[in-house]
Amino acid sequence: MRLDKFLKISRIIKRRSVAKEVADKGRIQINGKLAKSSSDVKVGDQLKIQFGNKTMEVKVNELHESTKKEDAQKMYEIISEIRKQNTDEID
Secondary structure (H helix, E strand, O other): OEHHHHHHHOOOOOOHHHHHHHHHOOOEEEOOEEOOOOOEOOOOOEEEEEOOOEEEEEEEOOOOOOOOHHHHHHHEEEEEEEEOOOOOOOO
16 A cells, blocks of 8 residues: 555545655655655554654554544554654743
């Protein structure tokens, strides 16, 4: 399954166009390798996704062509979720 489609169907990213943009900007890795929106995702793959202030690592558990909202989270397992802290100090 294409990376951008997996991200949309699993609801990690709400829109496929946004998933494509994030991937094509070099913010997603599959098993440690830089991925494009057209990259193939397989069960067992580990994805590392960099959002604005958050980095999320997930493991792909299932692939579905479509899914209900309540079943979407079964498609992946969160390995880690790290939020970057704002280090600016106010005097």
